[in-house]
Amino acid sequence: MALERCDVEKIAHLARLGLNEADLPRTTDALNSILGLVDQMQAVDTDGIEPLAHPLEASQRLRADVVTESNQRDRYQAIAPSTDSGLYLVPKVIE
Amino acid sequence: MHQLTLAEIARGLADKSFSAEELTRALLQRIHQLDPQLNSFISVTDDLAIAQAQAADARRAAGETGALLGAPIAHKDLFCTLDVRTSCGSKMLDSFKAPYDATVVARLAAAGTVTLGKTNMDEFAMGSANESSHYGAVKNPWNLEHVPGGSSGGSAAAVAARLLPAATGTDTGGSIRQPAALTSLTGLKPTYGRVSRWGMIAYASSLDQGGPMARTAEDCALLLQGMAGFDPKDSTSIDEPVPDYSASLNGSLQGLRIGLPKEYFGAGLDPRIADLVQASVKELEKLGAVIKEISLPNMQHAIPAYYVIAPAEASSNLSRFDGVRFGYRCENPKDLTDLYKRSRGEGFGSEVQRRIMVGTYALSAGYYDAYYLKAQKIRRLIKNDFMAAFEGVDVILGPTTPNLAWKIGAKNADPVAAYLEDVYTITANLAGLPGLSMPAGFVDGLPVGVQLLAPYFQEGRLLNVAHQYQQVTDWHTRAPNGF
Numbered sequence: 397m398a399l400e401r402c403d404v405e406k407i408a409h410l411a412r413l414g415l416n417e418a419d420l421p422r423t424t425d426a427l428n429s430i431l432g433l434v435d436q437m438q439a440v441d442t443d444g445i446e447p448l449a450h451p452l453e454a455s456q457r458l459r460a461d462v463v464t465e466s467n468q469r470d471r472y473q474a475i476a477p478s479t480d481s482g483l484y485l486v487p488k489v490i491e
Numbered sequence: 492m493h494q495l496t497l498a499e500i501a502r503g504l505a506d507k508s509f510s511a512e513e514l515t516r517a518l519l520q521r522i523h524q525l526d527p528q529l530n531s532f533i534s535v536t537d538d539l540a541i542a543q544a545q546a547a548d549a550r551r552a553a554g555e556t557g558a559l560l561g562a563p564i565a566h567k568d569l570f571c572t573l574d575v576r577t578s579c580g581s582k583m584l585d586s587f588k589a590p591y592d593a594t595v596v597a598r599l600a601a602a603g604t605v606t607l608g609k610t611n612m613d614e615f616a617m618g619s620a621n622e623s624s625h626y627g628a629v630k631n632p633w634n635l636e637h638v639p640g641g642s643s644g645g646s647a648a649a650v651a652a653r654l655l656p657a658a659t660g661t662d663t664g665g666s667i668r669q670p671a672a673l674t675s676l677t678g679l680k681p682t683y684g685r686v687s688r689w690g691m692i693a694y695a696s697s698l699d700q701g702g703p704m705a706r707t708a709e710d711c712a713l714l715l716q717g718m719a720g721f722d723p724k725d726s727t728s729i730d731e732p733v734p735d736y737s738a739s740l741n742g743s744l745q746g747l748r749i750g751l752p753k754e755y756f757g758a759g760l761d762p763r764i765a766d767l768v769q770a771s772v773k774e775l776e777k778l779g780a781v782i783k784e785i786s787l788p789n790m791q792h793a794i795p796a797y798y799v800i801a802p803a804e805a806s807s808n809l810s811r812f813d814g815v816r817f818g819y820r821c822e823n824p825k826d827l828t829d830l831y832k833r834s835r836g837e838g839f840g841s842e843v844q845r846r847i848m849v850g851t852y853a854l855s856a857g858y859y860d861a862y863y864l865k866a867q868k869i870r871r872l873i874k875n876d877f878m879a880a881f882e883g884v885d886v887i888l889g890p891t892t893p894n895l896a897w898k899i900g901a902k903n904a905d906p907v908a909a910y911l912e913d914v915y916t917i918t919a920n921l922a923g924l925p926g927l928s929m930p931a932g933f934v935d936g937l938p939v940g941v942q943l944l945a946p947y948f949q950e951g952r953l954l955n956v957a958h959q960y961q962q963v964t965d966w967h968t969r970a971p972n973g974f
Contacts, residue, residue, distance in 0.1 A: 404848070411806060411851040412813075412828070413844055414836030423845065429907050430849050436795040437865050440872070447867030448874055450697060451683045451923020452947065456726055471590050477820035484815050487826050 398428050492517045493653045494970070497710040500656060501558045504551065511551070511561030515544035515605050518563050522607060522654045525974065529630045531639075531649040533568045534576050535608040543605040550603060558713050558737075560603030565658040567646050568609040569616060570596050570701070571690040579692045580612040580624040580642075583812050583819045583838035593690025594722045595659060595701050602717045607655055611645030614840045615809065616666055616694045618642050619912045620902065623842040628899050631674060632971040633937055637896040640670030646704050647674040652974040657705035657714050661691060663698045664797055665891075665916025668928035671704055672891035672940020675930040677957055677967060678704040679711045682947050683923030684729035686715075687722035693808040695801040696727070698920040706967055708929065708957035712736035715950060731948055739951030740958040745779035747956065748884040752787040755889030755915055767932040767939045768890045771960065775888075778959055785880045785887065789872040793918045794910060796873070799853050799866035800921070805843075806850030812838065845906060874922040881946045886956055889915055891928040891940035919944055927953040930966040938966075 404424045408415045478485040503509055519537055526532050547561035569579045571589035578584045613623045621629040621644025631639040632652035639648040643660030647670035650658050660667040662680035671678025679702045686701045703714035721730040814820040814834025821837050824830035853862035902909040919926040928940040945952045961967050
């Protein structure tokens with residue numbers, strides 16, 4: 397099943413990617429080319445095979461429930477595009 | 492001084508033939524003089540390097556020793572470095588100065604390494620040619636019209652051109668081994684979980700692994716020693732003792748069982764590369780190795796599975812770049828959605844956008860089973876192939892790449908053409924196995940690499956085989972003309 401231009405627009409919206417109108421045909425072709433490669437998977441018989449999420453099948457470690465990090469808000473906000481009084485600034489969301 | 496390996500530098504510093512500061516100043520001068528031809532560095536950190544070199548000299552004067560004390564290196568520009576730009580090759584992070592050091596950076600700095608700079612790379616490590624960088628393509632020092640491979644192409648070009656002895660790289664589908672092969676270096680992707688991923692900007696978290704790139708296996712052993720080990724900050728780090736890699740170099744290869752997968756020598760492999768790989772097999776036989784043909788029947792399915800798993804994980808990982816907390820923000824956003832969309836649309840290059848969209852699609856409602864789950868099942872088939880093969884052999888050997896370094900721009904029309912170049916390297920990432928590429932000769936003046944794969948945590952075995960090979964061959968000592 398090949399993606400149409402409207403599918404690509406929907407995917408771009410889900411990914412919050414603003415695409416240029418002019419790039420859409422080229423992007424659609426490229427995505428279809430990649431998905432054509434990916435679709436070769438469907439020919440593989442995987443009946444009864446368990447999915448492998450972690451190569452060594454390790455599970456997440458647990459740690460003691462104690463505070464290990466110190467507050468470094470100023471340091472982390474120094475690299476933000478826009479902050480004020482310790483808050484990140486974005487365009488108004490609620491009128 | 493620029494011809495010295497890490498091991499030779501360690502001896503020179505120990506016997507006071509030169510100081511770390513003298514060496515650092517000489518290499519910085521060489522980088523400024525020659526790198527404009529290559530574009531292998533995104534940032535050269537002169538002041539940091541000289542301060543670290545002076546500190547290393549002071550530590551040595553105070554009686555400290557150590558193989559990496561005063562050793563000049565560079566980091567791929569996806570390892571976070573405190574207060575130094577960490578761009579990941581992207582406009583998105585062009586102004587990003589990391590607020591902390593990656594564990595790899597911190598450990599190597601504690602061992603006394605001197606950071607000369609941050610090396611160029613494919614944007615967010617997505618590429619096999621180092622052409623997708625926001626900072627421009629990197630040139631291969633063996634032929635400036637050709638790519639150096641990617642995504643650790645800057646590290647590869649810089650070390651191959653003798654701008655410095657070694658550098659860090661990362662490998663998600665071949666991004667250490669493939670550029671090492673295309674520039675005549677030794678590069679090692681460790682076992683998944685061997686080297687901490689903390690502070691390494693994530694591409695595909697279940698595949699990413701940092702490792703060393705150098706001219707010799709001996710130097711890779713030294714650098715890996717400084718990088719490897721358990722890190723509680725990385726939830727996928729494995730708590731497994733780190734062996735002495737330098738001590739592993741000198742073992743005999745007598746009786747070593749080497750498996751040649753027949754799938755690695757089939758259609759698609761440049762026959763001139765096949766000949767050089769077979770020549771390396773002959774050398775290893777002379778050293779006592781025993782050769783067996785093996786089969787990895789699911790190898791051909793690795794690339795399709797990878798191009799689901801890696802983009803799916805990337806689409807999740809790269810959602811953090813939102814124009815709010817750090818990184819690029821578009822001008823005059825009209826609302827929050829516009830801020831997200833334009834910041835990401837303008838900040839990411841086209842290859843990164845493509846992979847985010849493939850991953851978003853694969854993970855979207857109704858497609859998860861057909862794509863992500865299917866890919867993870869194939870991932871197990873690939874791992875099972877390796878586990879069966881390692882019942883009968885100690886290491887697996889084949890070509891690192893099917894083709895020589897191609898001309899810059901030659902594979903840009905269709906992204907899939909470049910993806911296929913990773914056919915021999917991607918399986919090790921899916922299975923989490925260690926893999927090494929070592930220089931094995933030249934075709935038309937362009938380097939050829941041989942890949943070795945071993946069972947989990949047997950990096951020492953890979954380094955041993957490569958080191959023994961490098962005792963009887965001199966491919967790794969050849970330098971490109973003009974460098």
